Amino acid sequence: MPWDSIKAATYDKAGDVQKFDPVLLADHNQRIASNPEFQYIEQDIAHYKALKDRKNIVSLNYAQREKENKDDDATRLKRINERLKVAGKKPIKSLDDVPKDYQEPDPYLDETVKIALDLAQQMQGSSK
Structure with missing residues (x-):
């Protein structure tokens, strides 16, 4: 039906950025390797995988569940304090x-901005 589809947008290709991919990727990997926010993400992924390996089984033992919740809260508090210290x-x-005004950082957004800046600088440097 005609209302089930969207007309394709027309655009002009601005240039080939594939030649910048290796440098952009290397810079990106170097930045995220030392970024604590991405390290937190890696830790969270490892924690999730460990839970998944246990087939997301939740203990019926109240003391065990309370300990897990306290551990999660302690991890969150530690991360917030590390961010506050940096600030x-x-x-x-x-x-x-x-x-109340605390807002967790968005490492993906921050890294996207840095990649875009790297690309702009490389494109500007290659046009000279």
């Missing part, structure tokens, strides 16, 4: 003390 702010003692 030059005082650490907090509990998750209840998280500032």
Whole structure:
């Protein structure tokens, strides 16, 4: 039916950026290797895989579940305090003390901006 499809957009190709891919990828990999936010993501993925390997079984033992929840909260508090330290702010003692204006960083967005900047600089350098 005609309303089930969207007309394709017309556009002009701006240039070939594939020649920049190896350098962009190398710079990206170097940045994320030392970025604590991406290390947190790797830890979260490993934690998820461990849970998945246990077939997402939740313990019926209240003490065990409470310990797991406390461990998760401790990890979150530690990460928030590390971020606050980098920002030059005082650490907090509990998750209840998280500032109302606190916003977790978006490492994917930040890295996307850096990749776009790298590409713009490389394209500008290659046109000279």
